[in-house]
Amino acid sequence: MTTEDRAGVIHDIGYRPYRGPRVSRWGIITGLLRHGALSTFGFGRSGKAKVLPFALLVMALVPAIVFVGIISFLGLDSELLNYAGYQQVTSLFVIMFVAAQAPVLFTRDLRSGVISLYLARPLGPATFALVRWASLVAAILAFVVTPLVIMFVGGLAAGTDVGEELPRWLVAMGGAVLLAVLLATVGAVVSSLTTRRGLAIGGSIVVLLFGLGVTAVLQEVGNEQGQETAATWLGLLSPFVLVDAVQHGLGEATTSFEAPPDDAATAAGMLLVALTAAAVGLLLLVRRYRGKGSR
Amino acid sequence: MGVIQTEALTKRYGSSSGVAALDGLTIDVDAGVTGLVGANGAGKSTLIKILLGLLSPTSGDARVLGHDIRTEGEAIRTAVGYMPEHDCLPPDMRAIDFVVHMGQVSGLPAAAARERAADVLRHVGLAEERYRLMGGYSTGMKQRAKLAQALVHDPALIMLDEPTNGLDPAARDDMLALVRRIGHDFGIPVLVTSHLLGELERISDHVVVLDSGHLLRSEATQSFLGDTGVVLVEVIGDAAPDGTPAQARMGEALAARGVSCRARGALIEIDPDRRDGIPEEQAAAVHDALRDLVRDTAADLGLGLVRVQPQTGRLEDVFREEAAR
Ligand SMILES: Nc1ncnc2c1ncn2[C@@H]1O[C@H](COP(=O)(O)OP(=O)(O)OP(=O)(O)O)[C@@H](O)[C@H]1O
């Protein structure tokens, strides 16, 4: 083919090679992270995909708005603003959000086969899996932090004292981060095991909701039997109970469960065990994605 | 620099005692369109995955665009476009959003990704349909969308695994024409696989034939397709009273008139006129004379002439001959 032909082609058919700058590895990671977190809320997907996450978010916000309303209009005291205990109040919605939306980032990739495109892109399987997980952490964090922000800002507007509220609020914010990390790990591991969305949702609900219920019951039984220490450590079975224990033991927040740790050391120990478990979960996730490349 | 070089590339899945999906494969791929042909299970997809650094070979080496597959997978995946053989499109996304996203994941800045995605979707023929959810696409449209995502980042090499899979004949021709354009007009080297030998001979500059992981043949398409000078004849009609079938009667009659020929299946193969020094302009006349001779012979015998056609080399034949050895 002559140069003239080539030039003619460029004018007629218009294939233009790309000569511009390319994004660094880190740029690709942040882009993928943002895209993943947004698609968890249905952005960039069909209109239908936005209904469930936003419906759940609204429901999870109702108590916060009600609390702020009560304080503003009835002038009740700010004890009502139990930041640290908030996720327990809305745990059903949080669990449903994780169960329904984690498959968007994991099951959906496996089911549609798009995973083989991602793995053939620069990032590679380990980084891709971790970025997917981080997207889920970010999405869950947005979900659990929004009501805390509404309560805090709304409370201040209604005349609560910053100095009094801020430390309690920060403890709850720390708890929210821990909760997001743990829930995302459970959601990621469960929903990367199957290509069936229903199975992934069901599996996450079983693990998280039943985990919460069973832990609460077992702790009560343990206390009755005089096994307080065992009851406390059983908190590891549910991210919600564990976060409550850590907030109580390390941040002196009021607890919502039966067997909170008595001392900071126990709480720190539980935190360490939970983070180790999460790390193991992530390792499994990465291994699974490494294997996927060969399909 | 060649586009792809492999050196004794071997891959065994599972235990090392198993059958090799690739067995000591040494090939060299240059610019243009390279067809990778082989039956199901020949190892085509395995080779592509190894070249992308997604699978590691059991032994042997390979370089893609100068990068070592074992140590420079990321550099390879940055520069290469890949279209897998199976489904890989999220049904709840619009083609435009999806291709933009894949462009960004491949390292394009957001604005460039948007511009190129629209461009590339137009090139593959999805300009109108790009705002529709891909779940509602036909197989042909899905294949085009898959091709678009492989092109969006302007790769320096594109590997297409069975792009014509599942397409009807018309869509198959469109796809093949598109693949050819990518290799020739867009100037992007293409490695394209198919288990249909016939379709790659039309669009490839070079064909690599794989058989159960072995290299059967690797040659420029021209050497397969050059006019062989052989003419094929097919007749229809009654057998002679002594039971000689029509084809044999025709063969004997041709031989009696000094034409060198033999039976080949249901056809008669006439050897090329080997007289040297026939000028270019006379070649057609020689061919016409042969055609007349064949027609007269058939008429004398009272046989119907189904076809008289020059044979061009076909990859099917190459494959059959080699495999029969
Ligand atoms: N993940 C795997 N594990 C074990 N064996 C595999 C795996 N993938 C492929 N094989 C085997 O390796 C051989 C080559 O397979 P490959 O998919 O590369 O062939 P192919 O030429 O792409 O075939 P097709 O035309 O069916 O796509 C086959 O015998 C196949 O069964």
Ligand SMILES: [Mg+2]
């Ligand atoms: Mg294949």
